[in-house]
Amino acid sequence: MTTTTVVSGQPSAPAPRPPQPDAPVPGPTRARAVLALARFEARELLTYLPVLAAFLVYVAATAWRLYSGHPGWHELTGREGMADYPALQDADRATQSGATLLGLALFVCANRTALRAHGRGTEPYFDTLVMEPWRRTLAHALAIVPFALLTALVVAVRFTWAALSPGAVGHGSVFELAVTPLTVLLFGVAGVLLARLIPSAFAGPLLAVALYVAATYVLDLADGAHWSQWLSPVVEETGADPMPSDLVGRPAAWHALYLAGLTAFLLCAALLLGKGRDARAGLRVKVLTGVALLATAAGIAGQSPGPSAALEAARVRVSDHPEQSENCTERGATTYCALPEWTGRTAAWARTTERVRSLAGGTATTRPLTVRQRVEARYGLEGDANHAPLTAPGAVTVGTRWGGNRVPEYAVGLASVLVAGDEKAGAAVCDGRVVTTMWLALGAGPDPLATLRDVRIDDSDQGGAYVLSPTQGLRMSAQQTDVVRALLDRPAQSVTSAVKAHWTELTGPGVSTARVATILGVPDAANGAKGEDTCEE
Amino acid sequence: MRGVTRRLRYPAALLPPVWHALPWRPLAAAGALGWLPVAAARPLSGGTGDTALGLSLLRLAALVAGVGLAFLLDDPARRTTEAVPVRRPVRAGLRLALVAPPLAAWWTAALLLLPAGSRPPSGAVSLEAAGIAGTALALAAASVRLRAEPCPGTGAARGLLALTAAVLLLPDRWSPLVSLQDANWTAAHGWWAAILVVAALVWAVCVPEPLTGHRLLAGRAVRSPCGTSGPSRRS
Structure with a gap:
């Protein structure tokens, strides 16, 4: 445009001459052009x-998770209470779910945008423009950045939400949080590179499926070897209870370095395939390629070794002898021993403990108890192992999860210790004392009938079923279930006074379910009694 | 009789050019890539029968084949073939008929590639594969009809992948991708049959060329840059 405009009768400054073909375009202008593209x-x-769609779904799913506390939306009802008590060393990598699908959407579409000119036959016309093909490629790659930033924002909101909840414990890792945005960036850049490698419309969608297979099946199934598993961009490792953050042992920083290095390497490879670099830019890109390759190699080398011997030893130590690393505080007659990161949770444990003990009678209200926090770290982050019941008198197990169903489960464990003396004996109880135990665990809680369903393994309130506790659990027969349900229907005050008055008989070994029902004033509920109480169905 | 012979003569004459015009590269690439996961079943399962793994791998193979089939209606010369006297349903049907036998052979081979111990019920999984393939073809046909797109392949493939992702995100009880032990296995395959029927209907509605009439499905008239596309389609 070389028109000269005249403003209020005066000629303006002389119009700029058109750029000479050989004249170098100033750097900032080029950068601006790349950014504009x-x-x-x-x-x-x-x-x-x-x-x-992928980003709308991602944001909607995140909002649903924040609202409901459920890890996914495979469960569409209710609210998961455990979300109020997150362990941040697990919450950080929980933000990685969904990263692969987001990445694949960007992979396919970035591939398509980079090939648009090719498909429309306008590629040759770009040769007449000032911008070189490699800068065009760079602009395509930079177009992914806003999406990575949006993902980072969503991840940050999700983690901050968890960290701000009053029951949060532990420490998160910024490298775990970086995985989702880095994965989005990696997949997008891979799509651009693929467009430069194979300029054909069908390669993108086909390879997207292949990438998905590689990311989910092959790397995981190759005997689950640590090094191959960690080549996948997202390694979620869920299943085990939260463990102290120094026992998690994930090579998160190396993995983030690996992802960043690989992204930079793919970008450089795409730039090297584009023509039109001058010598200086070419040298820069080549140097950057070398650096990116080194970073990727370092990341792979750093993340490949499995848990070190020292880490394994520390995991065994904490699993076998948690008392060596725990801090204990006394509240009333109960001593609460918590792992260092969980000390803030003793108040929540104490509330439940006092509630259960307030229903007990005899010496059980004043007997010293030790609430021992235990974690099973030996089997890694994916090992879902049960705790063996403790044999020390008055010792009660509490896990590293809390909130939701974990609260009544703890109450069941505590009540069985109050009734039978220790956890091992409490888990073996089959007679009428099961009724006493369940009354202590549920009687003073909110909505006890719903809680009864929650702690039973089949969510029922009829018939026989296993009742979950932090250790072994106990077995309720159909008759005991009927009696407990009848008790929960009666006014709590009258049951409580009957329990306190007949505490010795109600907790005596061998007391029958029918006898317990009679003492507690619901004799009709035990009408279906068929002789001896056994744990066999 | 003579009328029938005459009507069949044009399609018969079309066979060689349609065979040449078929998008063999995406189809071949999809075929080769689709066999990979199935061939990997033996090393992955370590020789032991694992029908759940076999089912997942066959579904993946079907998805890859679906992505390939999405390119079936790609016709870079669509703007010139608009003018030929043989209508689009015939041309598209010819393409489908030419591809169907190799496709059936490919799928049978994929089934046979799996170790016998990890092969899920062939009929049910073939129905799923047919549903996926039908969806891909219906997306391609819809893209041709609604967007007047000469090469609907990439868009249809992206649509198929987006639909797959959506299905993967569905809550388990609504997902048509059920496991073998699931009580809903039969019901889910009823849904797969429904998907196939809907896909066939969409194909039937979208394949004919828009002449006049319904606005929604009339699509944009294809304009030839050279102005040789005959009389205007919109009166």
């Missing part, structure tokens, strides 16, 4: 249905 391509990406 990147901005345009980012907007273009957003108009692709897979990207738009």
